[in-house]
Amino acid sequence: MSYLPVKIAVIGGSGLYNLDGLELVAEVNPDTPWGKPSDAITIARTQSGLHVAFLARHGRGHYLTPSEVPARANIAALKSIGVEAIIAYSAVGSLRDELKPRDFVLPTQVIDRTKGIRPSTFFEDGIVAHAMFADPFSAVLENVIWEQRHVMEGGDFHRNKTLICMEGPQFSTRAESHMYRSFGADLINMSVLPEAKLAREAEIAYQMICMSTDYDCWKEHEVAVTVEAVVANLKANSSNAQRLLAAILPGVEKVVENGQVLEGLKGSMRFACMTAPEKRSKEAVQKLEFILPGYYTA
Ligand SMILES: CSC[C@H]1O[C@H](OP(=O)(O)O)[C@H](O)[C@@H]1O
Ligand SMILES: Nc1ncnc2[nH]cnc12
Numbered sequence: 001m002s003y004l005p006v007k008i009a010v011i012g013g014s015g016l017y018n019l020d021g022l023e024l025v026a027e028v029n030p031d032t033p034w035g036k037p038s039d040a041i042t043i044a045r046t047q048s049g050l051h052v053a054f055l056a057r058h059g060r061g062h063y064l065t066p067s068e069v070p071a072r073a074n075i076a077a078l079k080s081i082g083v084e085a086i087i088a089y090s091a092v093g094s095l096r097d098e099l100k101p102r103d104f105v106l107p108t109q110v111i112d113r114t115k116g117i118r119p120s121t122f123f124e125d126g127i128v129a130h131a132m133f134a135d136p137f138s139a140v141l142e143n144v145i146w147e148q149r150h151v152m153e154g155g156d157f158h159r160n161k162t163l164i165c166m167e168g169p170q171f172s173t174r175a176e177s178h179m180y181r182s183f184g185a186d187l188i189n190m191s192v193l194p195e196a197k198l199a200r201e202a203e204i205a206y207q208m209i210c211m212s213t214d215y216d217c218w219k220e221h222e223v224a225v226t227v228e229a230v231v232a233n234l235k236a237n238s239s240n241a242q243r244l245l246a247a248i249l250p251g252v253e254k255v256v257e258n259g260q261v262l263e264g265l266k267g268s269m270r271f272a273c274m275t276a277p278e279k280r281s282k283e284a285v286q287k288l289e290f291i292l293p294g295y296y297t298a
Pocket of ligand 1: 014015057066089090091092189191192230
């Protein structure tokens with residue numbers, strides 16, 4: 001398999017189920033210790049010969065709810081083919097006037113409002129680790145993406161915003177939407193967690209690109225968000241998403257190849273482990289070999 005390792009991956013969310021304009025090279029569907037990913041992972045080649053992996057978060061055809069997305073298998077499967085950097089797209093609601101539907105936003109912070117029903121760590125059942133998560137996204141990837149903001153057609157680009165992740169699948173009530181604004185959240189989705197946490201545990205650099213589709217339901221005199229409104233804006237957003245991806249790939253390749261993207265990340269999980277070597281469960285260590293080989297065996 002001459003295309004391995006594939007160091008760059010794209011996770012597509014609602015409305016983004018494949019990559020346009022790239023030559024399809026292979027499809028892989030690895031078994032991981034945490035099960036199968038959402039769908040087969042496609043490997044594509046760019047005109048410059050760069051290999052990129054693509055995974056549809058909800059599966060192609062959108063059959064997994066945000067709570068059902070097998071995030072551990074998704075991240076483990078990507079790591080197993082060599083991924084070091086993930087660009088994750090997400091359709092989000094806007095909690096601020098200035099973040100208009102069809103604008104793109106790079107979040108820097110996350111607030112967790114999921115309900116604890118999503119498996120959210122690789123470290124359990126006899127091995128304990130606490131990953132740093134103060135800055136949930138990759139500043140290196142964020143800069144690469146921001147530099148290409150000029151390729152957007154018909155929408156503004158913003159950075160340094162806070163994304164709140166709710167459980168769903170129902171949208172928020174108006175009271176909740178107001179409360180999230182009072183928390184300081186600027187955007188809302190149902191997908192960034194545990195995906196970003198698991199990427200951190202797997203030592204993969206991760207940046208989400210948020211595509212605003214609606215104003216949720218905090219605007220008193222406007223209609224509340226519906227799937228119909230989200231889908232209409234998603235269609236408009238998807239051409240900007242594809243254009244932006246084509247523009248950022250060379251820069252992403254550069255920071256992957258020069259090692260910048262993994263600075264501060266590579267090796268971090270060795271020191272995050274609390275469990276004494278003799279107390280580590282053999283089964284748990286064995287599973288972790290899939291994503292962090294050699295880290296906990298010694
Ligand atoms: C279709 S609206 C709600 C749905 O859209 C977002 O999905 P994704 O992040 O995968 O683009 C949001 O998180 C919800 O899952
Ligand atoms: N208003 C909203 N709430 C949660 N997730 C969303 N994804 C898109 N719009 C959303």
